Amino acid sequence: MDVKLRIHRFVEGRKWEQDYTVTxxxxxxxxxxxxxxxxxxxxxxxxTCSCRSSIxxxxxxxxxxxxxxxxxxxxxxxxxxxxxxxxxxxxxGNFKVIRDLVVDWDPKYARIKKIKPxxxxxxxxxxxxxxxxxxxxxxxxxxxxxxxxxxxCVSECNKNSLNQSDFLDPFVFVKAEKLVADSxxxxxxxxxxxxxxAGLWRCFNCQECTAKCPKGLDPAxxxxxxxxxxxxxxxxxxxxxxxxxxxxxxxxxxxxxxxSKLNIKSEGFLMAGLxxxxxxxxxxxGKMNPLDKHKVNPEIETIRKIVKNAEAAAKEAE
Amino acid sequence: xxxxxFPGCVLEGAAAEAYTSLNKVCDKLGIEIEExxxxxxxxxxxxxxxxxxxxxxxxxxxxxxxxxxxxDIMTVCNTCTLQLRTAKARLDKDAKLKEKVxxxxxxxxxxxxxxxxxxxxxxxxxxxxxxxxxxxxxVNPLHGVKIAAYYGCHILRPQEIMNHxxxxxxxxxxxxxxxxxxxxxxxxxxxxxxxxxxxxxxxHDVLTVTGQIVDSAGxxxxxxxxxxxxxxxxxxxxxxxxxxxxxxxxxxxPILHLQQLVGFALGMSKxxxxxxxxxxxxxxxxxx
Ligand code: SF4
Ligand code: SF4
Ligand code: FES
Numbered sequence: 001m002d003v004k005l006r007i008h009r010f011v012e013g014r015k016w017e018q019d020y021t022v023t024x025x026x027x028x029x030x031x032x033x034x035x036x037x038x039x040x041x042x043x044x045x046x047x048t049c050s051c052r053s054s055i056x057x058x059x060x061x062x063x064x065x066x067x068x069x070x071x072x073x074x075x076x077x078x079x080x081x082x083x084x085x086x087x088x089x090x091x092x093g094n095f096k097v098i099r100d101l102v103v104d105w106d107p108k109y110a111r112i113k114k115i116k117p118x119x120x121x122x123x124x125x126x127x128x129x130x131x132x133x134x135x136x137x138x139x140x141x142x143x144x145x146x147x148x149x150x151x152x153c154v155s156e157c158n159k160n161s162l163n164q165s166d167f168l169d170p171f172v173f174v175k176a177e178k179l180v181a182d183s184x185x186x187x188x189x190x191x192x193x194x195x196x197x198a199g200l201w202r203c204f205n206c207q208e209c210t211a212k213c214p215k216g217l218d219p220a221x222x223x224x225x226x227x228x229x230x231x232x233x234x235x236x237x238x239x240x241x242x243x244x245x246x247x248x249x250x251x252x253x254x255x256x257x258x259x260s261k262l263n264i265k266s267e268g269f270l271m272a273g274l275x276x277x278x279x280x281x282x283x284x285x286g287k288m289n290p291l292d293k294h295k296v297n298p299e300i301e302t303i304r305k306i307v308k309n310a311e312a313a314a315k316e317a318e
Numbered sequence: 319x320x321x322x323x324f325p326g327c328v329l330e331g332a333a334a335e336a337y338t339s340l341n342k343v344c345d346k347l348g349i350e351i352e353e354x355x356x357x358x359x360x361x362x363x364x365x366x367x368x369x370x371x372x373x374x375x376x377x378x379x380x381x382x383x384x385x386x387x388x389x390d391i392m393t394v395c396n397t398c399t400l401q402l403r404t405a406k407a408r409l410d411k412d413a414k415l416k417e418k419v420x421x422x423x424x425x426x427x428x429x430x431x432x433x434x435x436x437x438x439x440x441x442x443x444x445x446x447x448x449x450x451x452x453x454x455x456x457v458n459p460l461h462g463v464k465i466a467a468y469y470g471c472h473i474l475r476p477q478e479i480m481n482h483x484x485x486x487x488x489x490x491x492x493x494x495x496x497x498x499x500x501x502x503x504x505x506x507x508x509x510x511x512x513x514x515x516x517x518x519x520x521x522h523d524v525l526t527v528t529g530q531i532v533d534s535a536g537x538x539x540x541x542x543x544x545x546x547x548x549x550x551x552x553x554x555x556x557x558x559x560x561x562x563x564x565x566x567x568x569x570x571x572p573i574l575h576l577q578q579l580v581g582f583a584l585g586m587s588k589x590x591x592x593x594x595x596x597x598x599x600x601x602x603x604x605x606x
């Protein structure tokens with residue numbers, strides 16, 4: 001079977017789409033198809049790759065709108081998924097494109113630097129004794145140490161697509177969580193503060209990053225862990241944190257969300273007051289009635305105990 | 319066919335029409351639902367950012383009540399589905415964690431332990447897995463009606479947890495729309511996140527994406543957007559005017575709960591489906 005690859009080209013300011021045809025072989029990866037095109041059809045086509053075995057992260061591209069590692073993804077699987085023998089190959093989204101499928105990592109490295117991306121060793125470590133930690137402590141961040149910086153997670157990040165200036169890339173949050181959870185670091189607060197300032201609470205929780213990570217690192221989960229750590233370190237004075245806390249508190253106060261009060265708790269009376277036109281709109285169609293009394297779960301005492309006991313158990317495990 | 323229903327806060331509050339329409343539609347389809355007694359909020363994808371373990375135990379409690387009813391759980395909200403399924407997946411693969419959670423449930427006086435016997439599924443998935451439920455019941459096939467299927471994030475991702483269809487290229491909602499006689503339309507915003515969970519923290523961006531989604535569906539000729547998530551519905555419906563302003567669009571598109579669309583095909587009216595409680599584009603809906 002022949003497969004048509006429609007490749008987005010970009011050379012010296014000129015953009016176009018170019019079609020190439022390759023014959024599908026069993027086990028052929030997207031990267032093999034690209035290499036075949038470059039070697040046999042068009043030497044001007046540019047893309048990056050290095051390890052060809054899902055380790056270096058250099059080969060990530062978008063196929064039909066989803067980021068994939070080209071050296072890992074089989075063409076036949078894509079043909080099956082999209083039920084077509086025409087695939088659209090583009091450079092990763094939310095990156096500056098240098099040429100064809102090659103993207104610019106320099107601005108991303110500059111963003112990584114915002115979180116002070118190195119372990120700052122505790123004073124008890126020395127040249128003589130080293131910087132050791134127990135396997136249990138290593139396991140706390142081991143998963144996040146596996147990032148190969150492929151950029152797949154940011155390619156379709158919904159927040160990044162709208163505005164990158166006040167929000168980091170998912171892999172930067174992964175790196176930050178690795179450092180915050182690393183027992184060797186003397187001041188997780190410093191990384192955390194930088195992360196809060198650089199947009200932690202602006203994440204949409206859309207899970208695109210987690211869905212795209214070829215290493216299964218769960219960047220969206222890393223973001224949640226960072227949020228949890230900001231509460232422990234009292235870095236929670238912002239609207240996002242107050243909103244999350246209001247929801248959490250509603251569970252132990254009544255069992256369910258008290259929607260009519262959520263904005264007031266999260267934003268304060270003044271900001272919530274500015275939303276009055278929205279409240280009026282909702283009242284008009286009967287979606288909100290400020291006079292309604294919020295129901296309290298009949299088992300609230302047990303629920304409160306669950307929250308309290310769970311908090312104590314979590315603390316003990318720290 | 320009977321399920322323990324986890325309605326979630328929003329069906330009890332702002333999206334009460336989603337609950338009444340669900341009841342009526344399930345009744346017609348022969349799906350029996352019984353609300354999980356004294357369920358609590360799933361954490362709405364925020365509680366785990368405050369205290370992950372407490373949020374996990376809260377959901378273990380919710381699931382354990384359904385287990386005691388001897389039923390699988392049906393949800394109608396993407397976010398509730400993700401929270402419950404995440405809790406279940408974590409507990410089912412980690413015996414130590416399950417033990418820890420059960421210890422907290424027990425010492426707090428909750429009568430049941432979490433066992434892992436109830437599945438957690440979504441109304442949309444039930445219809446997808448049992449297309450025969452609709453056989454012979456579509457008395458008002460929605461011929462000529464173009465519908466934009468808006469899945470929302472949490473029913474698709476992460477695949478490892480949600481695991482129904484292909485999260486990167488889902489088609490099951492379009493399949494259902496066709497089964498109802500209507501025509502699904504492809505639109506640019508179909509895979510974008512509505513931003514609901516960041517409405518307060520990133521307001522401008524969220525209104526922009528809300529506007530983009532509605533605008534792209536409108537441009538694709540959609541007569542309505544249908545979604546299986548009441549939170550997406552709320553975001554797109556309530557903030558449609560601000561979204562329009564943010565992207566300078568003219569699009570006015572009604573935003574339907576999935577069960578309302580199904581209800582129309584089953585012959586029910588706008589009044590039956592509580593459509594008068596919608597904020598945007600009331601006059602534009604030409605079905606029901
Ligand atoms: S969950 Fe947050 S970081 Fe991940 S893709 Fe969505 S908006 Fe981006
Ligand atoms: S977190 Fe995953 S997707 Fe993102 S850069 Fe690292 S390995 Fe790639
Ligand atoms: S070439 Fe190294 S990850 Fe694909």
